[in-house]
Amino acid sequence: MTAIHESPIALKLGAFVALSDAELSVLDELHRRRRTFLAGRDLVLQGQSDQSAYILASGWACSYKLQASGSRQIVDFQVPGDFLGLRSILFRTADHTIEPVTNVEASEVHARDLLNAFSRTPKLATAVLWAASRDEAMVVEHLVNLGRRNARERTAHFLLELGARLKLVGLATNAGYECPLSQYMLADALGLTAVHINRVLRELREDGLLTFQKGRVTFDDFDRLVASVDFDKTYLDQDGPLLR
Amino acid sequence: MTAIHESPIALKLGAFVALSDAELSVLDELHRRRRTFLAGRDLVLQGQSDQSAYILASGWACSYKLQASGSRQIVDFQVPGDFLGLRSILFRTADHTIEPVTNVEASEVHARDLLNAFSRTPKLATAVLWAASRDEAMVVEHLVNLGRRNARERTAHFLLELGARLKLVGLATNAGYECPLSQYMLADALGLTAVHINRVLRELREDGLLTFQKGRVTFDDFDRLVASVDFDKTYLDQDGPLLR
């Protein structure tokens, strides 16, 4: 038996509020309707029509916005424990597309079930709203990243953020993590060219800071890396002692 | 007597849902606790501690994030009818600062009152959540702006967005609008240098597209401007016929 509290979503929410067994089992129920999505096949979430969100159980996804010119901006990547399209059921839809980066396992969550769960376990509601709020803080931080950091800082900051997020669900350590992103995807997230990303990664590697290779990010000198790009992860709000 | 439905917030929410007189008066009650804030004096909204939001009645504000290096990234400007710090009461706090750009009149809204109003008038709740969702769509669009548009497109797109938002509350037409922003502020919002913004503005003016001068934005050729930067305002979600 897989312990409920070991699912990524439980680990993640548990970092914000301590969840009781009862609450964990409500969460587990939400997490039952498992589906598999194939890498690259759009998991289009065009709002209105679509009344369900997903909880990502394994694999990575990304949300992006396409331009008329054909270029795209990746808004964020989603890793296990993250919601996909949460906003489109809490609010009205955001108008971006979600696409699995790898093959993905996710459970469908209907608006009704979620709201239902909320009313039964308010603490769960708090935790989910925390997650939504954190998602937005990340988008804001990405804005700062694009607006006020150079390619090197931007790249390092982003990979550090992913590390911190993955650590929360047990998929990373300060040594590094498995990362299925291509340099093209990284480029689309960071507002850079894949060519330039490649040079920046080489530089970071040659400076002994981090290595992005063969589907893995390795922090060669975590502390120096954090210092060199001024990475302050308070916006991720995952440090504090468990609240409540 | 000032008709309730002529307040900026009523105009704005009314563009999304048709509000009855009863709903308008609930909105009006929320809008009673008026305060004045002086330009430049931080209206710090550091989350947790602060349990109230504001509805902006007149003047402009901006929300930004400061870097250790001293540079800042403005996330968005708020214009009449917008909420300030809405997220910090619906959710947990976002970690940015809000500062009035001009002297500002705003009414304080306590979390309790808002939630109270929601339960009395669900349609108002829908409208407020729509506003919050729209705010997020704007941040995402700003991300695209920084990541995938050059200085010229970026500047024009941003000024067009502000125009569309102000039009909704009767403060702009396709001819232009009063704009209290300095070129430095524009620079901090667009991830550019004030010097470069200045050159871009000159170029746009010389091309007969728009004029940014003396506290006013003038669209010299609105249609050509929209076409030239591929401005698609569907993300603002303010076109449709009134829903419901």
Added chain:
DNA sequence: CGACTTATTGAACAGTATCAAAAAGGGTGG
């Protein structure tokens, strides 16, 4: 193996920043 995607490198170029300085506004006290 062969076709395709991804990673890597070079050289030339474009866009934006930086530094510096002058001009133009705007507000304030006398």
Added chain:
DNA sequence: CCACCCTTTTTGATACTGTTCAATAAGTCG
């Protein structure tokens, strides 16, 4: 109403960061 100070706008010259184009190498998958 003027003189002065301070902020904002404007312009030039130069340096640099990141792009573009092009080509090769290295993986990956059927």
